[in-house]
Amino acid sequence: MRILSINEQTVPIQSEIANAYISFRNMTASVVAIVTDVVREGRPVVGYGFNSNGRYGVGGIMRERFIPRMMNASPESLLTDAGDNFDPHKIWDVLMAGEKPGGHGERSVAVGVLDMALWDIVGKIAEKPLYRLLADQYRDGQFDSTVFVYAAGGYYQPGKDTAGLQAEMQGYLDSGYTKVKMKIGGAPLSEDLRRIEAVLKIVKDGRCLAVDANGRFDLRDAMAYADALMPYNLFWYEEAGDPLDFALQSALADYYPHPLATGENLFSMQDARNLIRYGGLRPHKDFLQFDCALSYGLVEYLRVLDMLADHGWSPRRVIPHGGHLMSLHLAAGLGLGGNESYPGVFRPFGGFADKHAIEQGYVRLPDAPGIGFECNRDLYRLLASFGE
Secondary structure, eight states: OOEEEEEEEEEEOOOOOBOSSOBSTTOEEEEEEEEEEEEETTEEEEEEEEOOTTSOOOHHHIIIIIHHHHHHSOGGGGBOTTSSSBOHHHHHHHHTTTOOSOOOSHHHHHHHHHHHHHHHHHHHHHTSBHHHHHHHHHSTTOOOSEEEEEEEOOOBOTTOOHHHHHHHHHHHHHTTOSOEEEEOSSSOHHHHHHHHHHHHHHHOSGGGEEEEOTTOOOHHHHHHHHHHHGGGOOSEEEOOSOTTOHHHHHHHHHHOOSOEEEOTTOOSHHHHHHHHHHSOOOTTTOEEOOOGGGTTHHHHHHHHHHHHHHTTOOGGGBOOSSOSHHHHHHHHHHTOSOEEEOSSSSTTTSOOOTTOOOBTTEEEOOOSSBTOGGGSHHHHHHHHHHHO
């Protein structure tokens, strides 16, 4: 049992949308296909991985450091003790050999992309969907048959007025979502409030709307928005300030009475632990959005969940960023609180299995072995072009 090749490529996202910080016009993503000598149904087992939106492709460091380490390792060192499958935990140690502590940024994305492909392989070899594999290993076989998802959209876009924003949100509700999210911080407060109130006319209840500032604000602006948002009683107020400004996050949590959300731009267990230690977040109220595809993969994510349990956090307060099938499997198999969804943007990476529609804010997972990318036609067409 061995890895035969690892095919990597950077692909464009090319979207005209923008949040409070960046435009996605020149955004890219890394895609990998790991080809093995294991055969299932007459074909070699191939695992696929990619990084979530918001971080550029990382092909350079994968080619220079991480892919050579995996390919140069002895085949036996990449397998379980029984030798019956690949072991992502052992492979993670191989990938990180020679890496100093700290510096969690681009390399965490590179490892996360490879880790995703490895878990896809492990599930395919075991002939189990990944969520069932995780449930068997970490939850005594218990899994969620459906997962809560919310529709993330409401980006700034040329020519898009409040009527266009309302039409977008109505489309999400018509598609089966019960909660939606929109961007703030890319316009003056007064304009953002008009946008929010326009969406509230569609969703009817503030608890069905989340807002996301993408880390744009300093403390003064974060508090000004907090004052303005309080009467709406929103689902959450997300990432007001820089993700590493724990003092700002703590001050905001002490002041703002409704739920906050953050964490998608923290890429290691250590940074996540500092957020929990110093960010003032409230385990009974707030939400955490760590994204395994950007933060060293599932192997590191399991360490994050263990850390959260040690600090009194339920996994149900974790709703991953990313809007893709990998995070959906984590939510179902590890008992998380739900998953982000991108029904209108970031195609083909966003989206779940084609045959499973959103029903009253929940979605089912594919029964295919591994992550089930093959059940998303447009995404699989792209991935398979690298794997075959």
